[in-house]
Every structure is written in C-alpha cells, then in structure tokens.
Amino acid sequence: xxxxxxxxxxxxxxxxxxxxxxxxxxxxxxxxxxxxxxxxxxxxxxxxxxxxxxxxxxxxxxxxxxxxxxxxxxxxxxxxxxxxxxxxxxxxxxxxxxxxxxxxxxxxxxxxxxxxxxxxxxxxxxxxxxxxxxxxxxxxxxxxxxxxxxxxxxxxxxxxxxxxxxxxxxxxxxxxxxxxxxxxxxxxxxxxxxxxxxxxxxxxxxxxxxxxxxxxxxxxxxxxxxxxxxxxxxxxxxxxxxxxxxxxxxxxxxxxxxxxxxxxxxxxxxxxxxxxxxxxxxxxxxxxxxxxxxxxxxxxxxxxxxxxxxxxxxxxxxxxxxxxxxxxxxxxxxxxxxxxxxxxxxxxxxxxxxxxxxxxxxxxxxxxxxxxxxxxxxxxxxxxxxxxxxxxxxxxxxx
Numbered sequence: 573x574x575x576x577x578x579x580x581x582x583x584x585x586x587x588x589x590x591x592x593x594x595x596x597x598x599x600x601x602x603x604x605x606x607x608x609x610x611x612x613x614x615x616x617x618x619x620x621x622x623x624x625x626x627x628x629x630x631x632x633x634x635x636x637x638x639x640x641x642x643x644x645x646x647x648x649x650x651x652x653x654x655x656x657x658x659x660x661x662x663x664x665x666x667x668x669x670x671x672x673x674x675x676x677x678x679x680x681x682x683x684x685x686x687x688x689x690x691x692x693x694x695x696x697x698x699x700x701x702x703x704x705x706x707x708x709x710x711x712x713x714x715x716x717x718x719x720x721x722x723x724x725x726x727x728x729x730x731x732x733x734x735x736x737x738x739x740x741x742x743x744x745x746x747x748x749x750x751x752x753x754x755x756x757x758x759x760x761x762x763x764x765x766x767x768x769x770x771x772x773x774x775x776x777x778x779x780x781x782x783x784x785x786x787x788x789x790x791x792x793x794x795x796x797x798x799x800x801x802x803x804x805x806x807x808x809x810x811x812x813x814x815x816x817x818x819x820x821x822x823x824x825x826x827x828x829x830x831x832x833x834x835x836x837x838x839x840x841x842x843x844x845x846x847x848x849x850x851x852x853x854x855x856x857x858x859x860x861x862x863x864x865x866x867x868x869x870x871x872x873x874x875x876x877x878x879x880x881x882x883x884x885x886x887x888x889x890x891x892x893x894x895x896x897x898x899x900x901x902x903x904x905x906x907x908x909x910x911x912x913x914x915x916x917x918x919x920x921x922x923x924x925x926x927x928x929x930x931x932x933x934x935x936x937x938x939x940x941x942x943x944x945x946x947x948x949x950x951x952x953x954x955x956x957x958x959x960x961x962x963x964x965x966x967x968x969x970x971x
C-alpha cells in the first residue's frame with residue numbers, strides 16, 4: 573500500500589475479481605473491492621441495454637473492465653476456463669443448482685481452479701425448504717421482517733433501501749478479504765455463501781435477540797410514525813422534524829433539567845428512564861414532551877441540545893446531505909464525470925487508511941469493451957479473437 577496525495581493506491585493490488593452477478597449485492601460487493609484497488613472484470617452474458625440505463629448500474633459497475641460472453645457457443649467454455657484461471661475470486665448470485673446448468677456451481681468452478689474463492693449470494697440458502705425458491709432483496713426483505721416491523725401493528729411499510737442486498741454486499745466484501753488472507757497463507761480457496769435472507773436478519777441483528785429476561789417494548793404511534801422510546805425518537809418542532817437521541821440516564825436528567833421538568837427525574841413512572849420506562853407510561857411521557865417541542869423552531873432546539881449536551885439532529889434529505897458542510901469537508905460526495913451521464917455527484921470511498929482513501933474511477937465502459945485486451949491477456953491469438961468476435965462468441969463493443 574502506498575499514498576499518492578490524498579489517496580491510497582494498491583491496497584488490493586494484483587487481486588482479480590470476476591464478477592458474474594446480476595443483482596445489487598454482487599456488483600456492490602465488487603465495487604467495494606474495486607475501491608480498495610482490486611481489478612474487477614464484469615462478466616456479462618447479455619447486453620442488458622435497459623439495465624445500463626439504470627443509475628444504479630452506472631454506480632455499482634464504475635471502474636470495472638467489461639467482458640461479454642455468449643454461453644450458447646461451444647468455444648465459450650474454454651474462454652470461461654481461462655477467465656477463471658486468471659481470477660482470484662468469482663462472485664455469483666442466484667440458485668446454485670440453476671447455475672450448474674452452465675457449470676457455474678462450486679464444484680465445476682473449483683475443478684477449473686482449485687484455490688479460487690467462490691462467492692455465491694442466493695436468495696435464501698443453498699439448503700433447507702427454500703433452497704430452490706427465487707427472490708430478490710425486496711421480496712426476501714419483506715419475508716424476514718424488514719417491512720412488517722416498520723409500521724403500526726399489522727400494517728407493513730415498504731422500505732425503499734435494499735437493506736438485504738447492502739447487508740450481503742458488506743458481508744461478502746469482508747469475508748472475501750478474509751478468504752484472500754487465508755489463500756495468501758495456505759494457498760487454499762474457499763466457498764463463501766451469504767444469502768439475502770441471512771443478510772436481512774444480520775442487518776436487524778439485535779431485534780432478533782430474544783430471551784425470558786429481555787424486556788419487551790410495545791411501540792406507540794405518534795404523528796403517523798412509530799415513536800419508540802419516549803426520548804429516543806423523532807419529534808416534530810415548529811418548522812420541521814428532529815431526532816432526539818437521549819439514550820442514557822445522563823441525557824434524560826439533562827433534558828428534564830433543561831426543560832425545567834425536574835419533577836420527572838423523581839417520578840416513579842419514569843424512574844428507570846430512558847430504556848426502562850414501562851411501555852404503559854410511554855404515551856404519558858410523549859404527551860408531556862411533544863407540545864413543548866412543537867412550540868419552538870429547529871434552530872432553537874439545536875442550540876438548546878448543544879448547550880445541554882444531548883445528541884440531536886435535524887432530519888435531512890439526501891439532497892441536503894450532498895451539500896452538507898461535513899460531507900463537503902470529508903469529500904464523501906465527489907463531483908466526477910461519468911462517460912454516460914456527464915457530470916455527476918457520486919459517493920466516494922468512505923474508508924480511510926492513515927488519513928487517505930482510494931480514488932474512485934467513475935468510468936463505466938460499454939458492454940464487451942475489454943474483450944479484445946482480456947482475450948489477448950489470456951493467450952488467444954489475433955486470428956482466434958477475430959473469429960470469436962465475428963461469430964458473436966464475445967459480443968459488445970469489442971474495442
């Protein structure tokens with residue numbers, strides 16, 4: 573690893589990732605690895621013109637080499653074999669028994685390269701009653717609590733963030749780096765499986781913990797939202813919303829004293845505040861605080877919470893986040909030129925190594941753009957490459 577200006581380079585230098593996934597989790601995972609310096613080859617089997625028009629495709633496939641292979645052609649098998657041998661890692665999604673039809677199952681890939689790191693992201697799992705069941709990040713997330721537990725009792729809410737896919741991407745990226753360390757030490761590959769269903773659960777980990785002695789809390793609904801613990805929730809001010817994070821007894825005491833409600837500190841109903849307040853008293857406490865917060869502006873409450881040292885944040889939108897002074901300082905959002913979309917604002921790499929981070933590559937190449945160079949690299953002659961292109965074994969732009 574070395575430093576170049578404000579950027580780190582060569583963190584995962586010489587690591588080759590073959591990304592043959594189609595959904596969100598796989599491309600996002602390989603983008604995270606590419607951010608760390610890995611070389612990522614995006615392997616596609618169709619030209620997907622509609623997918624390429626999606627902003628998400630333009631984000632998650634930035635900086636990757638593009639290779640497009642027609643699996644219906646007999647010669648594609650030998651090309652695939654060479655691509656596998658070039659790679660340290662392969663990322664796939666879907667149901668493994670279906671992937672086996674094109675020899676993308678673990679045993680087939682391992683027979684081509686024994687020490688490959690094989691990563692698969694199935695909807696549910698490769699075992700159990702749902703092993704053959706199809707699904708995506710939203711349907712799986714709905715099945716595993718991401719939507720059913722967000723709204724009022726019995727009324728689910730559509731969660732727009734593809735949480736199950738993001739969880740799978742994050743888990744895959746760090747498990748792949750752990751497997752790369754193992755491979756470096758012992759020259760052995762690994763099979764990594766991280767399902768969308770398990771990822772949906774991991775992203776809600778504490779909520780799945782149960783036990784006889786664990787307290788149960790029944791949330792109340794206020795102003796059309798789930799309120800949660802009375803001083804650890806969203807509140808409405810005179811001119812907008814804010815989140816109050818009064819998550820310990822010290823913050824509780826400071827809030828009560830700052831609002832000149834000292835009597836609440838010794839009130840037996842709230843004696844174990846904030847987390848130990850019995851659910852039957854949540855509504856009573858909410859009815860005390862809500863009218864007070866609605867009387868003043870967000871600016872007033874921001875200064876009040878700063879003076880009383882209580883965690884507070886005005887509720888912001890994504891457009892406000894992009895121009896936020898803290899984000900501008902950290903260059904979390906960067907202005908970059910995308911070859912398909914023109915000037916864009918995109919999230920940068922948020923991880924720092926010794927105060928620096930890796931530079932993003934916003935270029936999204938056309939389908940098959942790197943066919944020629946990669947075919948040359950893996951040993952094919954000019955005559956063979958011309959035949960592959962002329963017979964649509966490798967199609968796309970074929971630069």
